[in-house]
Amino acid sequence: MSGSRDINQNRQLNAPYRGENYRQMTPEQAAAESRRRAEARMAEQRRRLADDMRRRKAEKQRKRVITGAITVFAALALIIIVTVIAVSMALKSKNNTGVPVDVTTLDPFAPNIETDADGNVILPDLGDIIEETDVTADIPAEIPENPIDEVTEAVTEPPAETTWENYTFNFKADLSIYEEYMNPQGDEYLTLINSTHTLDKNYVPDDLVDIIDTRKDGRATQQIRLYAAKSLEAFLTEARAQGFDDISVTSGYRDYNYQSQLFNARLLQYSYLGDEKAYAAASQIVAVPGTSEHQSGLCCDMHNLPAADVSFADTPAGQWMAANCHKFGFIIRFPADKIEITGITFEPWHFRYVGRYHACKMYERGLCLEEYWASLGRA
Ligand SMILES: [Zn+2]
Structure with a gap:
């Protein structure tokens, strides 16, 4: 009997869990087997739960790392932008305080940039143009495209012609x-x-x-x-x-010849005074030819x-x-x-x-x- 029981136990241990096996067990054996299987299921459930928790934890960690990286990157970018703005503003304020600037590098396409003998850029004097603009208007008055040329033209323009007074008179006759x-x-x-x-x-x-x-x-x-x-x-x-x-x-x-005749006639008239006095006397009465x-x-x-x-x-x-x-x-x-x-x-x-x-x-x-x-x- 014990031999068949051993064989049964061996078959039981090696056999896959199948419902018919319970039928070969005693009630005690079946109860023990049921507990064992329940414990195995619970163990399996605990293991899955633990795995799941580990997975969740790892996912959380990964997300935290990514978020951190993004935050750091954004902060760095912000710092760079702020720095660039600050530097450019500092440069601008420097220009306004009269530090020489190479205009050609600011606008290489600026037309007709004039330089003086030392090669310094001559900036146009916009004083007159600004004076002419209406400061009360919302839209600024149009500034000429090339103020340098405008100013040059104004200076070289010939002075206005002197006014010609027009004298008019009323006549008795229609003239x-x-x-x-x-x-x-x-x-x-x-x-x-x-x-x-x-x-x-x-x-x-x-x-x-x-x-x-x-x-x-x-x-x-x-x-x-x-x-x-x-x-x-x-x-x-x-x-x-x-x-x-x-x-x-x-x-x-x-004509000249007729005037000469007139003059010579007078010379002859006064010739008794002598040449010099005759010439003086004649020229007081008749104009010397050519005069x-x-x-x-x-x-x-x-x-x-x-x-x-x-x-x-x-x-x-x-x-x-x-x-x-x-x-x-x-x-x-x-x-x-x-x-x-x-x-x-x-x-x-x-x-x-x-x-x-x-x-x-x-x-x-x-x-x-x-x-x-x-x-x-x-x-
Ligand atoms: Zn006359």
Whole structure:
């Protein structure tokens, strides 16, 4: 019996757990076997639980390490960013305190950077531009793209032209068609001709025209330059409208040779005084050739007497002409109170055309042509 029990026990131990085995056991054996199996299950459960806990613990540790690493990295990054900002701000504040900066490295594409002789960059002076901007506006006024060029242009720009005073007068006659001739812009007709400012003996004006008011006594039709002739027409048209209808022109343009003839005739007249005195006497009455305004084509002699005489200044016609000639662009070239300056005796019949602007200036200031030239800084 004991032999079969041993065999049974051996079979029991080696056999896999199967329900039929219990049926071969005694109730005590089955109970023990059940306890054993329950304990094994519990042990297995405890082992799994422990494994699970270890796994959880390891996972937790791993997460903690990763989180720590991320935190450290973020902190490092923050420190770097803060440091960069701090350094750049420190550099900026340094620039503002006047430490020289190489502008070319700040903006290599900046246009037209100018340097001085030492190679230092010349920064534009924006003072004027800033002054012009409206500081109350939200949006700043547009600043020119290239302030350096703007400033340079402003400096090199020629000064504004001197204002040309426009003299206008009311006339009895309609002289509107003569306005442009009486009032030329510029100083083309301001030429000074006297003993020190002579004309070349070959000078002949190229715009001589006939004077329609040449005295009708058989003499040749006199001529003067176009602008002077048109202004003279206006002058005598207005004179007639004012009641002075007998004024006529006795002499206009004279060429060099004709002036020489006039002068030589006077020389002959005074030759009894001797050469030197004869020349002096002749030159006081007739301009030395080359020094006569009549060669310029810008003057004429006109009056209402049989022959030119200073008494013309006392006639109503002579007085009206003296008081109004500037309105037509003429001056009395040799006034009674300027003989010392002009070197020529008083000639109330000799009218010189210069244009209205200059004539008005001389009339207002009481200057003869020599004085007016000096006032303009001309030699
Ligand atoms: Zn004259």
